[in-house]
Amino acid sequence: MYVSGMRRMVSACAIAALAGSGILLTAGGASAADPTPVPGPAQQTAPAAPTAEPQGKVVANGGLWVHQEATTASQRLNLLPQGTVAALKCKKTGQNVDGNKLWYKLGAGKPGWVSARYVQNLSPVPYCK
Structure with a gap:
């Protein structure tokens, strides 16, 4: 029992x-x-996620050199392979490369500049301030 x-x-x-x-x-x-939460008086909305940086895809055969400044005469920092999608912080006028004077400053905290001549924009890139 x-x-x-x-x-x-x-x-x-x-x-x-x-x-x-x-x-x-x-x-x-x-x-x-019910899986849908009901907001209560103490529940707050999460802050909006920061907007992602613009991106570009390397289209140069053999890759694209990243330079310290917006000119091919400046020090080479590294090579981005063809097809790489990179974050772009901003753009500015620099050395003319095959008829294109624009250069992109890399984003995501990476140093260096790449010639816009060999980067396909995947989103609009603002001018540097």
């Missing part, structure tokens, strides 16, 4: 716990609490 009563109590506690968590299964299927 004692074991039977204990089983009923454990079962009742388990059912209460499952019902409180919203995952109690019934013969008709799953029963769950």
Whole structure:
């Protein structure tokens, strides 16, 4: 008799716990609490995510050199392989490269400039301030 009563109590506690968590299964299927949260007086809206930087895709055969300044005469910092999608902070006028005087400053905290002649814009890039 004692074991039977204990089983009923454990079962009742388990059912209460499952019902409180919203995952109690019934013969008709799953029963769950409404997944849509209802805003309360203490609940605040999360701040908006910062806007992503503009991006560009390297289209130069063999890749594109990143330079310290907006000129091919400045120090080369690294090579971006063809097809690389890079964040772009801003653009400015620099050395003319095959008829294009625009250069992009890399974004995402990366140093350097790349010639716009060999970058396909994936979004508008503002001028540097």
